[in-house]
Amino acid sequence: MPICVKCGMKIPVGRYCGGCGIRVAESASHSGEQPSLNSGNDLNSPPKPESVEEEINRLTADLKLFPSSIDTYLKLSEALLIAGKLDRAFSTIRAFKALFPDDPRGHKIAGKILETLDRKEEAIKSFEKSLEKDSSDIQTVLHVVELLHGIGRTREALSKLQPLRHFSQKHPIILLKMAEIEVSQGNPSIAREYLSEFRKYAGETLEMFALLGRTMILQSFFDGAVRLFQEGLSRFPNDPELHLGLGKSFIGLNQREKAVVELENALRNSPGNPEILLEIGRLHGIMGLYEKSEEMFSRIRNNPATLGAIFLELGKFYLSQTMRDQAIIELKHARELSPHHPEISRILGETLETAQENSQALGIYDSF
Template identity: 25%
Template sequence: MEELVQGASQHLQRGVELLDANQPQAALAELDQAVELEPGNPRIRYYLGRALYLTGQYEKALEHLTTGLPVAADPSAFGLIMGQSLIELDRLNEARSALDGAAALRPDYPPIQLQLAQVCYRAGNVDAALQKLAETAELAPQWTVPRLQAASIAAEKGDAATAAELFASTLDINGDLPLIWVRLGDNLEANLDYEGAIQAYRSAIATSPDLLAPQLALAYLFFNRQQFDDAAAVLAELLQRVPGDPQVLLPVGEIQMIEGQHEAALETIQSALRALERAPTTTLQQVGAQRDGLRLRALELQAKTLTNLDRVTEAEAAARTLLAMNPSNLDGLFVLGTVLLRSGNQEGRGHLRRFQRLSDVREHRELAYDFYRRGRDPDRAVAEFEKALVIEPQDAATLTGLGTVRLAQGNAAAAVELLAQAREAGAASVEWYREWILALHAAERSDEATQVWQQVREAGVTLGPRVWAALGNHQGAC
């Protein structure tokens, strides 16, 4: 027996060391051997539960934690990991019970309070989650995690000002977090504080000079502000480091095009297209754009540059490629219409008329979203969406937007009808899935809503606390 205990102790020690080294998978091998040798040891059960939680094996983690809990020297530690596992399994009422039990044994312990905030967030009670995170931050003034989580929730809600304040307070604690400087910059930019955003991005660069994200963010900010000289300076430095990165090449090419350097622009844009064709998606450092979006933008710039160079045949081919990818692409329609007319082909007039119609649709749609999100005026938003639909009745984005507003107004039947039309028109965005699920639920078609939600979750897509609150059946969890 003594040899078994000694062997278990050795495996436990190695397992704990591997966990401390952030190697939970390797720790499992040691801890599995330890528990076979000494199944009644609660410390082994605890660390095995932690390792299983960290490797995403939540049910197994609960089995070992439940076994060890009755004889644990520190039941609150067990309750914390059990609560975290139950949160991941979406069993929020059980998670709340486990965490409340842990909190009773260890009052005001920040990690437990943090997980209670997560329960509220997952249950859809965002305000309660933010309140709990604020309390946790007071309990642990030098701990950045509760502030970061609160900042992320504020950003998700569209409250850029509050998000910026929380990111800034995090950086007051620890300024050596370059990606948090970037997030601060992003939210300051969203709140139209451009000088503050520039300073935040520069702080990120100073903190981590080798990180591309803040330099790309700074370059794009300058570009979007039409400060082309400043953008070009940042991009030139980036090109020295990553000469083939399409995210750098594309704004360089666009600046060259704007400045009338069309031959140079075309060469730069085609270099970006070649890089996109040969580079695996995982090698691209993404800043707000996916690979397909980068390729689409490159093709748009190529088509416009070829038009500027009066290379009509090539421009027509580029425009047709764009429209094959997206029949409603405005740049593709404009370029194709323009070059066809230059060649004397009157078919171009039809493409230009469609370009004008879709431009008007986009203008009405953007105004509608502005009324809805910024002005909090759903009636005026509806009027603008309806104007867009008069022009283009099957526009998926407009149908989705109008369905969203109708749902917010409490008209679930109208929302379901509009969102179904949007789906037939090709809608497949995260926004569409979220509003479709919520509309089905509001229309008392909960079984269908749950089925769609399950499919979306299996695809790894998160739809946010509104869906959890509606479908999670977590009454009393927060």
């Protein structure tokens, strides 16, 4: 499973950490072991918190003695990033790139800093520059795919994965990522093909159960999805993503009481997860428990890690409840976070047009 760079939890859910709720890259370490700070390529490997300042001071002193030391520059940049000293981290890695323009690690760390600053478009460009220097870095390709997918540039994400298919046996996560993107695009049959191949190489993993269950939900095979998620939970007890999937399956079967139990189990194990909060909020809204529903939605809005796709679903929910003004607010926020997401732009444009906001709608249509 990926490892959260903020709290170190080893059981994140989807693209969100089950511990603190921040967004977690799928391309983070799946081994459960955190690499050492000593590796210039490890961007998701924080040193022990009590040693960070000491490490920064030592590396700063070393850099004064050896101003051309590649390893010292890289280690110092990573330590500053972990410590949250982003301006200094960026200036340090910028100096490194000036000295060593052909070293891909400089662009990679710069990308990580920009991503932490929530400058995702710039981060993608920086990671892509590192790939120009080292096209064999599959982990960075996967990270770029994750970023592209997160901001709605799905076609580009898939185009970067397709050339990696011949590495699938050695890196089955490629198939998993392709399946995830196809699921998000509403293509369950294609996703199942990727998952079938993934199972041959990696076995029946937690991620496989979660995605396969989602394909069944998309195809309205709710009974089968219930059985699959229950089997997954027998192997991976208390996993919040599986509880979330089981809750969604019960919603599909109109078994709301069972759905509430499973969604609450999911939230108990992942209190900051926007996907779980969204599902519980929608269910409470459908059941007429509007105060509880808004409580969940408020927690989504207050989470800086929430992706545009979540606000899209929130906007769609308000549209279903004939609350157009609130839907427009959520959809505009979704578009700010994911300006290239075609469904967000389409639904926002249509909603603005319905609200007689024709000039705003025209501006949205002209942009995609």
